[in-house]
Amino acid sequence: MAFLKNYIKEVFSAVRSSLKGMGLTGYYALHHKKEKITQQYPDNRDELILPERFRGEVVMLHDENNEHACTGCTACELACPNATIKIITKFDITPEGKKKKALDTFVYHLELCTMCNLCIEACPTDAIKMAQTFEHSVFDRNKLTKVLNKPGSKIKEGIE
Structure with missing residues (x-):
């Protein structure tokens, strides 16, 4: 019986974690329509800003x-x-x-x-x-x- 109780607890924990992540994704989808979150690489070469400590060559x-x-x-x-x-x-x-x-x-x-x-x-x-x-x-x-x-x-x- 303890096994079944643990199993159900883990399933609910996984569902809650997924809903929490989807809530964050939904927030960005609804509130940041004009702002680009993901930039396509070849298109953004001109305005690409790398961190100061980036190590290239x-x-x-x-x-x-x-x-x-x-x-x-x-x-x-x-x-x-x-x-x-x-x-x-x-x-x-x-x-x-x-x-x-x-x-x-x-x-x-x-x-x-x-x-x-x-x-x-x-x-x-x-x-x-x-x-x-x-x-x-x-x-x-x-x-x-x-x-x-x-x-x-x-x-x-x-x-x-």
């Missing part, structure tokens, strides 16, 4: 003179849990005649990235950030491997 910041802040320290490469970033460095000769490590190529494998943000947090010069792009589908997987430093770019003056 890693990008390297360049200024109007094609200068960046990356020193090639590899802190982001070491922080990445799945080898998404590969930094290739070279040695430049300074005017004083000393060798100085400089960034040659910053390779980013988007197909491996989990958007965990650890590389951004590890960067001591804030040279990279997460962009708000989210359309990453491509037919050719090789297009997901990107070189982030622009051709001919160099490090900003005063960054060590």
Whole structure:
């Protein structure tokens, strides 16, 4: 008898929960006819506003003179849990005649990235950030491997 009593109690609880949810749905259907609740994706690209903390893909910041802040320290490469970033460095000769490590190529494998943000947090010069792009589908997987430093770019003056 206790089994039957529990069963009936659970059925009524499920019906009550369903009615509560349908009441909320009905409220929005009746009171918000002009306001769009669900937006269709391709149609809303122009007015789409993503949250400030949205993580899209890693990008390297360049200024109007094609200068960046990356020193090639590899802190982001070491922080990445799945080898998404590969930094290739070279040695430049300074005017004083000393060798100085400089960034040659910053390779980013988007197909491996989990958007965990650890590389951004590890960067001591804030040279990279997460962009708000989210359309990453491509037919050719090789297009997901990107070189982030622009051709001919160099490090900003005063960054060590």
